[in-house]
Amino acid sequence: MLVHSQRRPYHETNAGGNASPLRKRGAAQLLPYMLTNDQALELIHQYGECFVAWATDENAILAVHPIPRNASATDQVAALGQMRTDYPGPTVGRFLSAENCTLETLTGQQREIERVARRKRVLRSWESLDNGGLIGLLCGATPFSAPMDARQDSWHLVERLYKSRGPSLTDAQLDQLEKFANQKVRQEGWLSTALSLQCYLAALRNAPEDLVALWRRHRNSGALFYGWTAFTEAAGDLAITDPDILDRFISTVEKSIFGFKVEAMIALGKIGPPAGMRAARVIQYTIHDSAEWVTALRDRALHRIQSRPSEWKTCPDCFHGYADRPDADLPVSARCPACLGYGHVPKEETSSTPP
Numbered sequence: 001m002l003v004h005s006q007r008r009p010y011h012e013t014n015a016g017g018n019a020s021p022l023r024k025r026g027a028a029q030l031l032p033y034m035l036t037n038d039q040a041l042e043l044i045h046q047y048g049e050c051f052v053a054w055a056t057d058e059n060a061i062l063a064v065h066p067i068p069r070n071a072s073a074t075d076q077v078a079a080l081g082q083m084r085t086d087y088p089g090p091t092v093g094r095f096l097s098a099e100n101c102t103l104e105t106l107t108g109q110q111r112e113i114e115r116v117a118r119r120k121r122v123l124r125s126w127e128s129l130d131n132g133g134l135i136g137l138l139c140g141a142t143p144f145s146a147p148m149d150a151r152q153d154s155w156h157l158v159e160r161l162y163k164s165r166g167p168s169l170t171d172a173q174l175d176q177l178e179k180f181a182n183q184k185v186r187q188e189g190w191l192s193t194a195l196s197l198q199c200y201l202a203a204l205r206n207a208p209e210d211l212v213a214l215w216r217r218h219r220n221s222g223a224l225f226y227g228w229t230a231f232t233e234a235a236g237d238l239a240i241t242d243p244d245i246l247d248r249f250i251s252t253v254e255k256s257i258f259g260f261k262v263e264a265m266i267a268l269g270k271i272g273p274p275a276g277m278r279a280a281r282v283i284q285y286t287i288h289d290s291a292e293w294v295t296a297l298r299d300r301a302l303h304r305i306q307s308r309p310s311e312w313k314t315c316p317d318c319f320h321g322y323a324d325r326p327d328a329d330l331p332v333s334a335r336c337p338a339c340l341g342y343g344h345v346p347k348e349e350t351s352s353t354p355p
């Protein structure tokens with residue numbers, strides 16, 4: 001068990017010492033610097049407006065930080081900046097107001113933390129299933145009972161089936177998934193999962209014409225927004241050259257919000273020279289030097305577009321630039337460090353994986 005007996009309770013930082021006596025009441029089961037719900041509620045009512053932080057691994061309140069009432073946004077941010085953030089475990093926070101916070105609010109948050117922890121355990125356990133097992137979960141009649149969430153977890157399964165299991169799926173399994181996607185795409189609440197699956201299936205079947213058909217069917221309805229990440233990824237993985245789709249990606253790099261910009265830039269970089277010099281120009285003047293990883297991604301996209309395809313080879317470390325992250329809290333794919341997520345490496349560059 002963790003012992004941090006020398007640590008001051010976190011809430012003292014901003015409480016001016018007033019909260020100190022609370023620490024010793026009825027908190028025997030908690031780490032010394034954590035608060036019971038009763039103690040936290042007392043502080044919340046004392047402060048009025050607060051930011052409350054929970055240690056999710058202990059499922060207990062770590063801190064109640066006062067936020068000045070009627071303060072400007074700048075002062076509120078300054079107040080948040082005073083928070084101590086050196087807790088070594090995972091945390092979650094919420095703004096709470098004394099006017100509508102009761103003991104039930106705090107116990108409700110604890111129930112949600114517990115549900116999320118149970119959900120993560122289930123997601124990790126799914127990794128030991130074979131492809132048929134994962135497909136059975138996705139397509140089963142009632143696969144998503146509590147603590148799971150149908151929308152989130154069906155999408156999770158679709159992403160894992162493509163990015164982690166894609167190369168090992170059989171034709172029969174692709175057929176089963178296609179039938180499922182075609183049924184679900186018209187069912188309320190399933191659009192995002194079903195559309196994403198249709199995009200990934202086009203990539204798995206190496207059928208750019210299927211993805212272009214999907215684009216033409218949905219481009220004016222706005223429906224593709226619900227599967228936009230998967231559509232962008234599949235278009236890059238298939239090296240789509242449809243001018244209308246390329247135009248959309250270029251205008252996304254130029255005008256959209258940061259996350260979509262990066263996705264579209266990676267797709268254009270995967271596509272390479274067919275993305276065209278206009279794509280390179282827009283990437284050059286839109287994606288500025290900032291964080292190291294952003295600059296590296298931009299430079300790699302430009303290199304891909306401005307060089308000959310014969311200068312590149314398929315990255316040996318990943319599938320289309322997706323690589324599992326063994327250190328992650330949840331089973332997820334991330335951009336492969338060897339190819340920065342582009343799925344190709346320069347021929348003269350050696351793999352990052354030791355022989």
Ligand SMILES: [Zn+2]
Pocket residue numbers: 315316317318319321322336337338339340341342343344
């Ligand atoms: Zn790679």
